[in-house]
Structures are given as C-alpha cells and as structure tokens.
Amino acid sequence: MDFPFTRRQMVQALGGGFGALALAPLCPASSNSSVPHFAPKAKRIIHLFMNGGPFQCDLFDPKPELNRFAGQKPPGADLRTERPTGALMAVPYKFSQHGQSGLPISELLPNLSRFADDLAVIRSMHTDNPNHGPALFLMNNGSITPTRPTLGAWLSYGLGSENENLPGFVVLCPGRPVRFAELWSNGFLPAQHQGTYINHSNLDPKKMIPFLENTMLKPDAQLKQLQLLRLLNKEHSAERNGDFALEARIRSMETAYRMQISASDAFDIQLEPNKVREMYGKGHFANGCLLARRLTERGVRFVQLYYGNGQPWDTHSGHNAGTRNLCKDIDQPIAALLQDLKNRGLFDETLVVWGGEFGRTPTTENSDGRDHNPWGFSMFMAGGGIKGGQAYGATDDFGFKAVENKVHIHDLHATILHLMGINHEKLTYRFAGRDFRLTDVAGNVVTKIING
C-alpha cells in the first residue's frame, strides 16, 4: 500500500492546492436554478446593524422644528411608542451639507460625511412594532414572529454559495444580540441556509467557528487520518455506484478540511497590514467591519454585523452622551470599510446597508433618554446599484413619523432582493401548503434609490 503521506501529496489527493484554496472561490454552487431573475446590481451584502435603534435626527434627518419646539409637546409629538414619553428634546448636533450632492449629515459622523455622494439615505423607514424582539424579527425575516427564514437564509437559498470553503451567510457580533440565534434562522428552509454566528470579541479565528480546530492532532496527522477516511469512503462509494449523497459527503469532508485553513485565513484580521488596521481604527466594531470586508472579498454572500452585545443603541437614558460615544465607534470604521471596498474594486458589487431595527423618539424619556420609534427612522444604503447622494422620503416636522414616500421593511427587503437580482415575489418556498416569501404579501421596490 502506497500512502501519499507528504503534505503536498495529500492536498493534491484531496483535489486542489492550498494556493488556490486560500482566496479564490472554488466552484460556485447555486441552489435555485431560476435565480437570479435578472442581472444583479450587487453580488454581496454587508448589513451594519445598529441593534437597539439609533435616533434618525441625530444623524441623517435634520429637523430645525424639533429644536424650535423643544420642551413642548405640540400635536404630532404625542405618538404612542413603547413607553409614554415627554416633551420634544432638542438635538445638540450640527448638520452640514457634504459632497457634490450636499447631503446633510451630522457632525457626529465626520468621516462618513466624506462619502455623502455614495449614500442613499432613506428617511422614511417605518416598522410595525415598538418592541425590540418583534422589530428585530421584522427587519430580519419580514414577520413579527421567529418562525420565518431570515434575509440571509433566503439569499443563500436563492443564490447559493460563491465560496464553498466558507459559509454563505455569516453573522458577526462581539457578544449576543437580543433574540440571538432566532435572528439568523433558516426557518423552514433547509438547515444549510442558517447563518453562521461568529463572536468576534476574541480575534482568534479558531475560537470563532465551532470546531474549526482539531485540538488533538497536528495538521500532518490529521491529513493522514483524512486520507484514510477518503480511501475508505471512496471504496464504499464505488461499491454503490458513486451514489450522489455519498459523494456529496466525501466532498463536504474535504471542504471542511480545507475550511480549517481557508477560514482561519479569512477570519484572521491580524493578517491585515498595519496601515489597513489603522484605517479602520480600534474596537470591536472596527474589527467587525474589517472582518466583514475580508469575508465579502472571499465571496460570503451576506455578512451581518451587529454593533454589539445586547442592544447598545437602546438609549432610554443618557441619550446624547451615549450616542456621541456610539458614533465615535462607528464613524471611522464605516468610512474605512467604504474606502477599502473602493480601493479593492468591490464597492460597486457590494451593497452596504446601515440601520437599526427602528429609530428613536424626538420626545424625551427619563428626562434625557429617547424611546423606541417604529413610526419613522433612517437607514442608508451604499455601493452596488445604489444611486448615492440623496435622501429619499421624509418624516414629519419633528422627525417622528414617516410621511412622504414611506418605506416599510417589506419595501426595504424587496429593494435589497431586487439589487441582488431577485424578484421578491418570485423567490418562494413551499411550506405548510403555502408559497412563502420574505415580503409576505407586500413590498414595493424603491426604484428611486437604484442606479440606472
């Protein structure tokens, strides 16, 4: 018996060289042959999720009337939110116009302001429920319950994987967002479409993906074990006419082996040059943005980055001080991410989505806090297919409620799917006697924010 027990022979026997494994996608595998329905404008998505819910008027939706009536509760400022709120509370931050478009952005985001001409801000978002749980579900799966497949799962189901060596749907959070695994559920779609959760508070890639590292065997010993397994499986399969299911598992076993190397590489931001790490800055969110870029460039279809553990943007008290810090944390990394994507020629094919599960009230809670606001809030999109330098829709005079060109979460989902080349009414899955879709029975594509 002749065993090719050198490392190189082994890898060759496993079908592929390490050089090819580290970066390039292997073979694209699509799981739904009719998708995309038309030419996509974006290939991949990075969703920056400000869990807890930022206040729209602090950042992208300036409202002079709000400051003028601060301390009062005029009609229209009395909408019901999660808790009873008081009078209008002024926004202490200045706005100025940026870029050729003159898009107003708050002084809290000086770095991001440089990209004003790339951003399409939707100021008229609204959602259905003022609680975190249901609103998080709605943003992720289009219903207020945890029973439906999430956006990332739908994309994985519809478009398949671009890189077989990495999961197609990755969720990053330095901790655990509220509702946790329910936010990246595959619902009734097959389990391969569930999000892979990565806690990147520890930057060791081996700690990020479950069971990525073999703690008992050195790589060479594991190679030999795998060679043994392959010989046995190949023989077993040959006796069974190369049955599809058996062959699929053989391939999958080898992919897993390669993933130990390729994922270790993809998830290791310490491999980035200092210059790049400095560009993103320090902190969990900065690390997350950099990780998101590394995954995106390796073909991960959907990367969702939660800002932090729990719901950090949930500023029921001490709102202004909290927001200042939170913005300091996100401003440089997001700007760096956009710049980095541009530098690498990835910006035009990567859709960047920013926002929370809802916004916050212009009225006050606990004297210096702001409550949840499902009536109106801002999100922005940039990159693949987005017509930047514009604000779409509007809230009322106090920034409380979307009143013009309102965009519901279903519309947002329809638009995101559209950018990915998917007709949201046609991406369906038959379950329990019904053809389910992400947008339920609603959703209109917001065409005005789309290029061309």
Added chain:
Amino acid sequence: MYNYVGILSFGDNIMKFRFVFILMVYNFSSVFGQTSASDREFFEQKVRPLLVEHCYQCHSVESKKTKGGLRIDSHESILKGGDTGPSLIPGDPEKSLIFKAVQYQNNETLQMPPKGKLPVKEIAVLTEWIRRGAYFPSAEVKVVNKRTIDFVQGRKFWSLLPLSKKDQPKVNHKDWPLRRIDYFLLAEQEKNGLKPSPDSSPSQFLRRIYFDLVGLPPTPSDFEAFKNPTPADYKKLVDKLLASPNYGERWGRFWLDLVRYADIPESWADTKGHSYLYRDWVVNAINNDLPFDQFSILQLAADQLNAPVPDQAALGLMGLSPSYWKELQLPVDIIKTVVAEEWEERIHTLTSTFLGLNFACARCHDHKFDPITTQDYYALAGMVSSTRPVDLSLLEEAATKVVLQARQKVVLLEAEVQKLKGKKPPETPEKIKELENQIVEIKKKTPNYDAPFAVGIQDASLYVVADGPNKTKLNYKTNQPQNLAVHIRGNPNNLGTVIPRRFPTVFSSPATKPFENGSGRLEFARALFQEAQALSSRVIVNRIWKHHFGVGLVETPSDFGVQGDKPSHPELLDDLASRFIENGWSMKWLHSEIVLSKAYRQQVSPASSIDPSNRYLARMSHKKLEVEAWRDAILSVCGNLDLSLGGPALELNDAKNNKRTIYGVVRRRELSDLLRLNDFPDPVTHSPNRVSTTTPLQQLYTLNSPFMQKQSEILAERLKRDYPESNSAKINGLYLLLFGRPPSSKQLEIGLEFVKLGGLVWSQYTQALLASNEFLFLD
C-alpha cells in the same frame, strides 16, 4: 349614449406603473343623482387622473391583487366598498371612508395611499368630488366575481373522499409479494416497466431495521443470530424490536417534531411545568401502542375526558405552544396582533399535524386553493383562544392541594427570612434560624413536595383589553369559552362577524354544529377521527410510511391539499389507511405491515432513469442517519450508551451525558451545536419532515468536536482491551462492532498500514471509521 374607447397611460417615476384603460364602454348617466356636464368634466379632468395615479395599482379591476377587497373603478364597486364597508357616501365627505383614509385620520389603521399623504390640493379635489355626489360614469366593465368556495366540489378532492379498501391488484410476478402492499407496489412497477430489486443481505437488513424501528445499531451477537434467517425470523425480529422500549424513543421523537417540542420554551411562557413529562408520556404511549386516535384525543382533551391523572401529561401538545413576547406597556391594538400570531401558530400546528392541511392560510382570506374559509379559521381560533397553558399537577387532587398549600407556606416563610436578613443591623439570627428550620421541616414532611408539575392546558379564554389609555391587560376567564369575530384581512383590530366554535365545514355536511362542551377541544379531537377520519388516517399512515421508505406515498406529509403532492399510489394509501382503522389505529400494526413487506426488504440499487426519485419503490435508497440515531449509535458502539428511560433533559455538550439524544435539552430559542448543525427540526414551528443537508460545518464537528475525540479514544481503548492479541484482531473486531461484518482484505490492509504510523493512531483510526459514510448511511 355613445361608445368611448380610450387608452390612458401614466408613466410615473415614483410609482413605476403604467395603467391602461382598455375598452371601457361608457354610459354617461350617473346613478349618483343628477349629472351635469361640469360634474363629468370635473371627474375626467381632476378626479380620474388622481384615482389612476394613486389608487388603481391596488383598487381596480386591473390590479394584480385587489387590496382590502376594494375597487374604486366603477360606481357599483365604490358604493359596495371593500372589507371595511362602503367606500363613500355621496354628498357626505365627512362620513366617507375614502375621505377619512386620505386625511390620515385613523392612526395607521386606514391611511391611503400607504406611500404617504396626498398633497392638500388633491385631497380637496376628492372632497369636492364626494360633496358633489361622487359622479362616476357607469361603465360596462367586466366584473370579476369574488371567488367563493364550492364545498360540494371541494369534497371531491382525493384526500377528502371517503376511504375504502381496494381490490388487491393482479401482478405478473406472483412469487414476489409477501404482504398486501407489495401487490399494489409491484402492479405499478410492472405497468411502468420496472422490476423490483433483489433482497438486501441479512446484515444490511438487520442494520436497516434496527435503526428504523429502535434508532440503534445491532450488536455483533445480533448479527451472528441473524446470519441465515428463516421467514419466521423476520417476523420474530420485528416483534422483538416493536416490543423494545427503544422503539417508543425512536418514534416518539418524530411525533415531537410535529408538535414543536421544546424542553426550555420562552422564558416568559405561561407555564413553568416540565416538558419532559409530556415527552415521556408520548414515548410511553407509543410503546404501549395506544391507538392513534386515542393517542391524539388525549393530547387535545385529556382534561375534558377526565382521563386518569398520568394521562393529563398528554396535554403538553398545546401547553407547549410558542409564546411571543407581549409588552403590556403597549396599547391594546399592538398586543392583539401579537396574540393573533400565537393563535395562528396553534392552528397551523393542529391542522397540519392532524389533517395535513394548513388552516392558518385562511386567517386573512379564504384559502386560495383548499375548501377552507376564513369562517372555518375563526371557528378554530375561538377554540384555541379559549384554551390556556397552565402548570399541571400529576398527583391526585387531594395530594395536589396539600403540596400547593405547603409550597405557598414556604414562599411566605422565605419572604419573611429575606426581610429579616435585609434588616440592618441584622437582628434575630435565632428567629431566622427558626424560620429556616420550619421550611426544611415542611419540605421534608409534605409528601411529594418536590413532585414536578407538567405542562398542561385548561379552558380559559384570553381577553386582550386596554389597561388605561396606553397599556394592556391580559384577562383570562376560566371555563368561559369565547367565540371570535373574523379579523378582517387578518387584522384583529378590524372585526367582522362572530363565528361560533365548530369543526371545519368541508368535513361535515350539510351544516356544522357549534361545539357545546367548553372550548370544544374534545369535540374537535373526536371529529378528527370521525368526520375527518379519511383524511386524518391517510395523513398519519403516510407519515409513518415516509419515515420507513424515505419516500412518501405523498411527498408533502403536511400538505394534502390542492397545492400538495398527489399520491403516487392512491389506492394503496386508501387500502392501508382503511386497514389501519380496521386494526384499531394501531401504529405497531402499521409498522409491521410495512417492514415485513418484500418492498422494504429490497436492496439499495442505483436510480433508474424511469424513476429517478424512487416513487415506485423498485429499490431502497441510502438513508442518512438522523442526528439522534447517529449520536446514539456512536455511544452504543463505544460501549457508553446509557439506555435508562425518561426523565429530565440533559445537556448534550455535557461530556458525562451518555443518555439517548431524545433526552438532550431542546431549547426553543437556541439549539445546541450538535442539533443545530445536523438538521434537527426547529422547535419554533411544526416540522412536517426531516430535511437532510450535508455541510462542511457538520464535518468539522465530526472531525474536531470533543465528543468525537472522546468517543474515538474510548473505542480505541475498548479494542486494545478486547483484542490484545494483534492489530488484525483489533481491526476485525472494530468492523464487526460497527458494521456486523469483517473487513475486506483491502480494508484490513489499509487499516494495518495506517496503524503502523504510531502516535495516537488507534483513536485516529476509530474516529475515521466512526466518521465514515458506511457508519452514517444505511444500505
């Protein structure tokens, strides 16, 4: 009168739609009172363009979907209105719904157009139009009739037709069939030019039937005893396995998939009872071959049947219904939508599990395909909303009272202790000591003080009511069942007619009687097996069939409706379902009937081009072990499996937990790695069948998890202990243990070569075999 043919086209950047009027034949006499030329002009110049631009995408005969049941493209449809009533009252804008909607008067409930409020000028136009009498030219537009459900026709659908036994089909190859089902299968194969596959080998069959009936591998001595089986040996083997308590563990778990079982439900769930008591009840009931109809009726209504106390644990099916967070600081209309979602989930689970039809589709509108009306949905929603999950004592009433009183006392004493301890400076340590002693005493003296409570249900109606202007209260009224009003378009804040609680119309002609006994669960449960028995028996027979063969007679086990799969062998399904009922709804009878067939004994053969998906069952297919069977098999061959039955769930990542996987903790909101990675059904919702995927993350578990490493080491130690004489003996022993056969000479050679490498080589070797396809897949 003259004819007018016009094409109006509006290309609008925002709305991105073009609306085209086609062939409208106008008759210029309005029914809305006097018509003047200026009304006509006003309408055509100002009103119609506005309606076309802002309304007709959703409210015209040309709409892809007419929203709210409302069309405003003819005078009749405007007067008739939609789900919420007439859209306007000519001459009276203030009382007209259209006016209110465009004014955005009703907070969120009715605001049109949904994209944003119209400019003031346009609202003024509409107001003026209504004030003037809402002139609309009468036009002979083809009226699209709203679809109504034809129950007579609906009952003719295959799954709803009455059952009957069928004649045993004639076949050419007469010596092949062993059981009645073989004739049905062979007849179809012969018609389609297929030949059955040869029998599998005894060892292949043994592995198949063990995993299939008890979810565990046979031991080397089982293989030895089944080397040259006689026909009678097959029957003996099946009887033995069906009599094993491990059978209930295997098949009970499949039942738990359907009813979204969880050991740890939401932290805010209504009940703190112990789920495992329900799981153990299911396992026991299946082991006792409790007839399927009774098995089901007890789960739905053990309380209304006055069933013996231990059987009350059956109520976990509804008791474990998912609970969605209800923030009671919110206004009542929001909480009502959350509660409506819960009711929908329960109806989905009940109707999909027992009837293979999802009535939840009829929450917002009549079912698009199946004969299920919105009224049918709310008739069941009334029952569901009159049922509340509660903690349930499994002690006799008197004993329960004693326990509850004792627990109440302890609660009070503990509060007292806390109070004393909190005092500064801490006084009366003697007093504290004395109280603590009292607590210990009560716990010791009260019989069954620690007896776990189960998850049950009782008849109690939930009313979601306002608590002041902004908050909400949940009121339960015990033993006062309620009827629900239809939620128009599924909106609980927009009510229609009240519907009495009753069984769905399609199963009962001519008229359905309202439920009379409490919430009606018992009447519902009984009707499932009387009025609806043709469907309910077909559904369960198909579920069990699909688990055995991998392919269902109907491939959509929870959709026996128009959109579902059509049966591959309708006569066989009917015949088997009839005989299942004749045999007292005995699941063990059904298993025997299936696994003793010649068809089930076939070997795995390559797919033929005539039947790639194996609907004709002229062969068996490779079957991948479910995660439970896979883990149990590993523990079993490594000699570690703890076969003790029942009891509280144990963590699966606890290295000391060697019990069967069915006893592993299932968290509704977060599955353990093992379950999550390996296709375990999501416990938030009804799972009709197992879906098998193959992913690299699963293989990382196989290659690198501490569980696999530990078991491989233990297995290597076992080999060294049991076969000290030689490497060949060890390898030989391992193959016998895992596959019931010795290794081929090539496999032996590969193994001998590998173990020469030294190091941790034996545990690497055992791990490779545990990770192999031969171990994971059944022939």
